Amino acid sequence: MTVGLATQRHGSVLHLVLDAPKRRNALTRDMLHGLAEALTDIPDDVTGLVLRGEAGSFSAGADFAELNGTKDDIAYDDDVTRARTAILQCPRVVAAAIEGPCLGAAADIALACDLRVIAEDGYVQVPAVRLGLLYSPDALERHARTYPIDVVRRLFLLGERFSGPAASAAGLATSVVPHGATTAHATEVLARITRAELAAVAATKGFLDAVVTDNVDPVGWERRRIELLDSPARRRAIQAAHDHHVDRESTTTTR
DSSP states (O other): OOTTEEEEEETTEEEEEEOOGGGTTOBOHHHHHHHHHHHHSOOTTOOEEEEEESTTOSBOOBOGGGOOSSGGGHHHHHHHHHHHHHHHHOSSEEEEEEOSEEEHHHHHHHHHSSEEEEETTOEEEOOGGGGTOOOOHHHHHHHHHHSOHHHHHHHHTSOOOEEHHHHHHTTSOSEEEOTTOHHHHHHHHHHTOOGGGHHHHHHHHHHHHHHHTTOOOHHHHHHHHHHHHTSHHHHHHHHHHHHHHHHHHHHHHHO
């Protein structure tokens, strides 16, 4: 197991835990490598993943012990990109459970997740310009395509801090919950996904990613849609829905 990164199973939901509390879960290169690996080697019975931090912090961002303030730091940025890409390409829904600070590289990774559950006193901030940085152009392009451009300017140009309610209002957070409740909420949401839904989840996530990157292949996606329409899993789901509808009608009629 990677030092600073732990995994925990909660039923069908897998938690990826940033576990370096003495450094507020600052991201080392080893942690980034481990995160990318965990996101590409998912057990078949896992229906969703929660990314969270230990001890009341999501993450303080880059571990400055691994940066030297020169162009060599691009290697660290490359590791962040690999972790972000692994989230985007993961065939499961990935939710970030944000307690406390979610800074810099950690914010970049959280923004790549499908869902972001943030505590009322949690916050997202990218102070890169204060450190004399042009943040990774690849990340900036991705986020500018995903989030309102004015919000991206405030986040990356001004280094503005978006607290829980402000993050939700800006479209950076999916939901806001009380302090300490993010992990339970995210786990509950993902636990509703069944194994029968996973093929449709993966296809839908892949299509949305293609839209964001302006890389939609209409013929290929229509082919995939037909495959799912004619799949055994869908036939079982339609039959179950039909049976449920018939049962409800029968109950209503007999009352």
